[in-house]
Structures are given as structure tokens and as C-alpha cells.
Amino acid sequence: MENFLGIDVGGTGIKVGLVSKSGDVLSHLKIDTDSLRQGGDFIHNFVDNLEGILADHPDVDRIGMGVPGTLSKDRRTLLELPAIPEFNGVSLGDLLQARFPNKQFRIENDANAAALGEYHFSDRKMPENFIFVTLGTGVGGAAIINRKIFSGGDGNGMEIGHILSRGRKLENNIGKAGMMELALETLRGYQGATDVNEHRMNSHELIRAATQKDGFALEVFDKIAELLGEAMVSTIRILDIKNVYIGGGLSVCFDYIISNMIKTMSKYLTPYYLEDLHINRARLGNEAGVVGAAALCFEESLVHV
Template sequence: MAAVEYLGIDIGGTNVKMGIVNSETGQITNFYSHDTVSWRKSGHFEDRLGEAIGLQLIDNKNITKVGIGLPGMINSARVTPIEITAIPELNNVPLVEILKKRFPTVDFFLENDANAAALGEFYFGEERIDESYIFITLGTGVGGAAIIGKKVFTGGRGNAMEPGHTPSVNGKVLERNIGKNELLDLANSMRKEFRGITLLPDDGTISTTGLVASASEGDVLALQVFAKVGELLGENLCHLVAILDINLILIGGGLSASFDYILPSMTTKMEYWLTKYHADGLTIKRATLGNDAGLLGAASLCF
């Protein structure tokens, strides 16, 4: 069967990315990116989105299906965003209805971005996955998804798998402890108290790339920071593994560059808390799609 092309759209708090995706190879063409803030400031985010989609459809008249990933909660019918923290202007906007009215010959598929990215790993990942798995995204926040029986697990009302919103330490939910900004706050705080030799600056300017680079050089403090992140993530994942009975975990997102440095403490925590049944055969891997995960995942919604 000949490959089909879909339009994938990854809507994030920082950028909106879209491109034409080949269903067989995962190759992305006609890539386009626009900053999210300016569309928000326009007061008509959905109109700006529609205009960008229109330009793609003019150039690619063969496109009849469009997949859209959004960072937040969507109604159970998968047509209306209901809680998009990064883009509240889209809350309760009948997005699919608006786009369908504008482009009547095109079908639109809406999904949470972590669910979409998890599905993208199934269809386009470097390794063929034939089992159920948990997918965690580490970035500005902490997202999650579960693929069970080759389908996205959406729960009772459509918005299951939100590990970033579950209780963690310090009276905070997980993503308020290990999200990007919180990770940097932790690193800068630990740097102030650290008395050894470290590559990390002590003026409050530690960056995520600097942390990863320092850890790759064996920097003791950088490794301690990531060890703390691994502990908190590992404790949280114990709940998911025990409840869902899934022993394959993929870690993706912008902060997954730290994977090698959070893995040891994460594994230690999980081995401590999990029963022998759940711990045996437990596999934790870094996701393979990198920066293309959201866009490829959005396109995979069309399959």
C-alpha cells in the first residue's frame, strides 16, 4: 500500500510546530514553526491556527487528515480543549468544530500532546514496540501517557495519566519539583550550599544544557542534582507500574537529555519499592524521536 501523508501539528506553550508527515517513513516536509505567544496576544488563537493550516493545505492538496497535539486536557469526545494551562485562550473553544467548518473536506484529530508523542513512538520509534508501555515527558512540566493494547489509555473521563499533577515532596505536585524551572531552582539552591569543586556557576545562572554538560564531565554536584530528580521520578513511577502492571517505560521530552544521569537513582528507588513481580523485567529507556516526537505523534493520530 502506498504511503499516505498527514499534517501533524504540535501546539506547545512556546512554539506551534507543523509539517507534512509521510506515514511510512516518518519524514517531515514543509516544516513550519511560529511562536505561541504572538498568536495568544492576537486574541484569536484559533484563527491564527486556521490560517497556518490553510497555507499548508494550499501547498499540499492531497492532505485530508490533520492531527493536533495540545498540552493539557481535552473533552472525552476529543473535539474541545478544556484545560490548557499554557494556552488558556483555548479552554472550552470548540476547536475541531471551528476547523471543520473552515475546512469541510478535512478530518481533524485532537489529543493531549503526551498521548500523541507516546503514540508516535509506537508508529515511528527506532525500535518496534509490541507491548504496552508508559511514556513520560520531562520538560517545562511532567507529562505522561500509557499505550495499552496498542491504544492510548484515556481513563474514565478522557484525561488519565497526568503524573505531573500527582503529590510529591515539599507539599508540591511532581512537576512543581522537577519541571524545568524547578530543576534549575533546585540546582542553584544546591550550588549555594555546595563546598566542593564544581563546573556549575554560583551566580544563579545554571542552565539545563550546562547541567547536562557538567554531568557528562562527571561533575559531582550536577550528578547530585540529577540523582535527586531521578529519586522523585522513580517514586512516582512506582505508583504507575504497580497500578497499570506495565514494565516498559520510555522517557522523552526536552529534559530527557539527562536520562543517563537520572536513571541510576530512579532505578534504585523503583527496585526498593516495587514487588519482585513488578520489578522483574522492568525496562526503562530513553524515547527515540527527540524534538520530532510531538509533530510525528500528532500525525499518528490520523492512522
């Protein structure tokens, strides 16, 4: 059975996995993104590392790659990757094809890839149309419409993290840094008891406290839920899709945001939307990026709408 390489390119780490066609991760490794900056030639180091990985897997012919940013419509050139500016304007598809002429590469936005992975490999039956949100360092978004990736007019639709949210970008409010800013602001005005310490506060600490019913942590997640719920109202109204899946590293907070998220959405959506509204946590977890990147290798997955 053919296996694929899935590469999830991130600002802090690059995850690589050997993935079977059934979605099993057979092996994996992680490369520190900053380590590729040594010597001042990020692109050269990236390609050299990939060469070594491919040498370890000579039977792999197809490689999928998810990247955190915008791409050209033909998916050959990386346009804007704020977390890895060294990639901006690089025709990575052409570069890789020239260096490895016997391999096939598919490059896609990382949230799109993760949504595709969820569609193909979730342990539950997925709808043909759904919105996918990733919560992590930033906030990513994707939509699967009629089983295909929705990419918008020029290839970069569904940048949910960059829609306006109370005068700022949504990811500035509820991305990892925004979450901490919101938590510190909430803590300064919080009157109740909490065992969350301002000086050791991070997303893991907030989630730990929420599991213990800490009132402060639950208040922070209520605020996050309200902001995300507001963003979903706009997205659902535009796309007319009522199935929403939440993934990414911070989706572990799902149980603490779902109630207020639905409450917020119920204020602004009519019964037409609410009657069939389903919001679920994505199932692939930390492997979503790698598995989703591998799913790009399926020929039927390459068509965009």
C-alpha cells in the first residue's frame, strides 16, 4: 500500500510524518524552525533537510505540505507567511520539483490541509460541507464545500483569523498571545478567588484551572467563546454552512467555550441557522497538520471551489 509524507510547516516547528492511505501516522519527526535559520540561508537548509528525509523514505513518491499563510492560486508560490518571512515570494513548488524531479509535491494553506485531513480521516462520518477553525498561535480557517476545499476568488479565502473583531483582528483577540492578554486584563479586575498566578500564566495553566472549576479561568474562556461565537455568526451567514469543527492545539479548551459560544450565536442567528447548527471538536488533534498534508496527495482532493 502506498504511503505519503505529510509536512506541517509551522513558525516554531516543522512536523513530518509518514502517513498511510488510511490516515495512520507510521513515523514522525519534528524540526525546530529556528534551527533552519542558522547560517542565514533558511531556504537552502529547508531543502537540504527535506532531501535527507526523502532519502530515508525512498519509496515515497508524493509529498503534501501545509504552510501557515497565503499562496498563489496555482499553489506554486508562497506569498505571505508572517511566521516564516523567509518563504515570502518563494516559488517553492518549482524549487522542489527542480530539486526532486521524480517526486510530486502538493502545497496548501495549513488550515485547509487540516480540514481536508479531518474530512478524510475523522473517526466519524463528516458532512460534505463544513467550516473548520484552528485555534493555536494564531486562528486559522477553512471550509469544505461539496467535499472540496473552498479557496475563494484568488486562492486565499477563509482567513478567519484576520476578520475584524471589536476593532482588532480575531487572532489578536483569541490567538495564543491574545488569550494571554485577555486573561491578564480579566485577572486585574477579577474579585473572586483563583489559584492562577499572573507570573506563571499560560494556556495550559488556564485549561488546568478550568478543569478544576476555577471561576477566573472559566470567565476567561467565556470571553473567548463570545469573541469566537461572534466571528462564527458572520462566517455562517456568508457561507450558509451550519456544521463547524474546531481544531488546533488550543481546541483542548473546547468544553469550556462551547456553551457560551452557542449562547452568543443564538443572539444573532435566526432559527433557519440554529435548527441545524452543529459545533464539534475536531478529532485528529495534534496529528491534524501532518495527516491533512498527506491527504493533499489524494488526487480527488486537489480540486478547489
